[in-house]
Amino acid sequence: xxxxxxxxxxxxxxxxxxxxxxxxxxxxxxxxxxxxxxxxxxxxxxxxxxxxxxxxxxxxxxxxxxxxxxxxxxxxxxxxxxxxxxxxxxxxxxxxxxxxxxxxxxxxxxxxxxxxxxxxxxxxxxxxxxxxxxxxxxxxxxxxxxxxxxxxxxxxxxxxxxxxxxxxxxxxxxxxxxxxxxxxxxxxxxxxxxxxxxxxxxxxxxxxxxxxxxxxxxxxxxxxxxxxxxxxxxxxxxxxxxxxxxxxxxxxxxxxxxxxxxxxxxxxxxxxxxxxxxxxxxxxxxxxxxxxxxxxxxxxxxxxxxxxxxxxxxxxxxxxxxxxxxxxxxxxxxxxxxxxxxxxxxxxxxxxxxxxxxxxxxxxxxxxxxxxxxxxxxxxxxxxxxxxxxxxxxxxxxxxxxxxxxxxxxxxxxxxxxxxxxxxxxxxxxxxxxxxxxxxx
Numbered sequence: 430x431x432x433x434x435x436x437x438x439x440x441x442x443x444x445x446x447x448x449x450x451x452x453x454x455x456x457x458x459x460x461x462x463x464x465x466x467x468x469x470x471x472x473x474x475x476x477x478x479x480x481x482x483x484x485x486x487x488x489x490x491x492x493x494x495x496x497x498x499x500x501x502x503x504x505x506x507x508x509x510x511x512x513x514x515x516x517x518x519x520x521x522x523x524x525x526x527x528x529x530x531x532x533x534x535x536x537x538x539x540x541x542x543x544x545x546x547x548x549x550x551x552x553x554x555x556x557x558x559x560x561x562x563x564x565x566x567x568x569x570x571x572x573x574x575x576x577x578x579x580x581x582x583x584x585x586x587x588x589x590x591x592x593x594x595x596x597x598x599x600x601x602x603x604x605x606x607x608x609x610x611x612x613x614x615x616x617x618x619x620x621x622x623x624x625x626x627x628x629x630x631x632x633x634x635x636x637x638x639x640x641x642x643x644x645x646x647x648x649x650x651x652x653x654x655x656x657x658x659x660x661x662x663x664x665x666x667x668x669x670x671x672x673x674x675x676x677x678x679x680x681x682x683x684x685x686x687x688x689x690x691x692x693x694x695x696x697x698x699x700x701x702x703x704x705x706x707x708x709x710x711x712x713x714x715x716x717x718x719x720x721x722x723x724x725x726x727x728x729x730x731x732x733x734x735x736x737x738x739x740x741x742x743x744x745x746x747x748x749x750x751x752x753x754x755x756x757x758x759x760x761x762x763x764x765x766x767x768x769x770x771x772x773x774x775x776x777x778x779x780x781x782x783x784x785x786x787x788x789x790x791x792x793x794x795x796x797x798x799x800x801x802x803x804x805x806x807x808x809x810x811x812x813x814x815x816x817x818x819x820x821x822x823x824x825x826x827x828x829x830x831x832x833x834x835x836x837x838x839x840x841x842x843x844x845x846x847x848x849x850x851x852x853x854x855x856x857x858x859x860x861x862x863x864x865x866x867x868x869x870x
Contacts (some may be wrong), residue, residue: 434437465496465753469511469739470525471502472755480788487784488775497523497769506535507776509761517540526567528756529822529829530575535568536826536867537547541759544571546770557778560796561587561752561821568824569870575777578791579754580718581812581819582640584740588733590631590713594620595800598735603811606737607748610675614713620713629691632706634714636679637843641716643835646672649749650742653830655823660868662857664838672744673842673849680843703728719812723790736811753817754794792816826867831860 485497514520547554555563562576569797588598617633624630652668695706704713708729738748759771782793805813838852
């Protein structure tokens with residue numbers, strides 16, 4: 430390398446870095462408009478950003494003494510961006526966050542406690558939200574977020590595939606209540622169809638694909654996931670073992686290898702969204718969320734399908750579902766906390782959620798909005814009906830690690846690389862030491 434050419438380049442690079450540092454420092458210490466609220470969002474899809482802009486515009490019009498500035502973050506941004514900004518004193522006043530991560534971000538000091546703001550307002554805010562959504566915002570009994578939209582899960586079934594297999598799809602009608610996992614297996618195996626090469630041309634159901642996760646089956650079988658009295662995760666509890674045993678036994682007959690071959694054929698990686706075995710008559714059932722309705726409308730509007738409850742473990746069991754979703758938080762060091770809270774209350778309240786959910790086809794967490802039928806067109810009505818008994822994942826400072834480890838356990842189980850007990854013991858060994866540092870909760 431020519432050193433004479435290299436050294437000037439280094440000097441130019443160093444000068445550039447110095448310039449950027451000075452610029453950021455100037456931004457950090459330049460006075461902020463005390464009436465401005467900076468709102469960061471990574472929810473930047475075309476439909477979502479238009480909806481957020483509509484909410485911001487409505488708030489600004491109704492609150493002339495405060496001005497919210499919406500700042501879209503680059504695609505793929507995560508809370509690392511927020512953490513860096515907060516530590517540098519350049520964080521936003523309001524941030525759009527995955528509600529499930531609120532506990533984790535609160536535990537590291539990234540978010541402000543909202544209880545003082547709520548107490549000052551003098552309202553029982555919790556009663557306005559769906560219980561599972563409010564529960565996800567709590568860390569040590571204090572709220573650190575306000576819930577925005579949510580989702581729910583159900584079993585989609587392709588009626589034409591049922592008919593092709595000689596099965597009346599009416600058996601799946603939710604008016605009959607949920608079917609059991611044994612009935613699900615019997616129906617699915619009747620639909621399965623092998624070709625002359627010994628691979629599947631048609632599959633009834635795969636209980637480890639899409640939203641058929643350890644979380645889903647664990648809740649369905651009655652798992653609790655966490656013991657608050659002992660501050661311990663409980664992956665080896667009997668309900669969780671039974672849930673993974675159900676997958677283990679199914680995989681023994683279906684085999685993971687044949688399933689992988691099926692999806693490599695009918696839905697390979699990077700396939701266009703229209704290339705989906707459920708859309709195209711090769712897969713009879715899929716466990717998914719309310720968002721799949723929009724996908725079907727867009728990519729397979731002619732498919733004759735229904736939606737029903739997640740199958741239950743035993744006849745007579747109550748149906749279950751679970752919900753995730755997003756929330757608004759106030760990062761530590763917010764420059765305009767009073768204005769931030771006012772905007773958060775508006776966007777996550779009745780008016781803001783009505784504007785946002787109507788534009789995005791999301792489900793509300795503001796309970797009274799469940800009575801507004803125009804927010805639940807067509808098949809969205811099913812998800813409206815199941816939201817009142819939905820649950821959330823247990824909010825923990827190590828929630829992400831726990832669910833990642835559950836996914837690893839599921840992979841081992843369906844590959845028969847471990848028994849359910851062995852796989853779940855590994856989950857406990859890897860997660861409990863991480864949780865212990867936050868105990869008691």
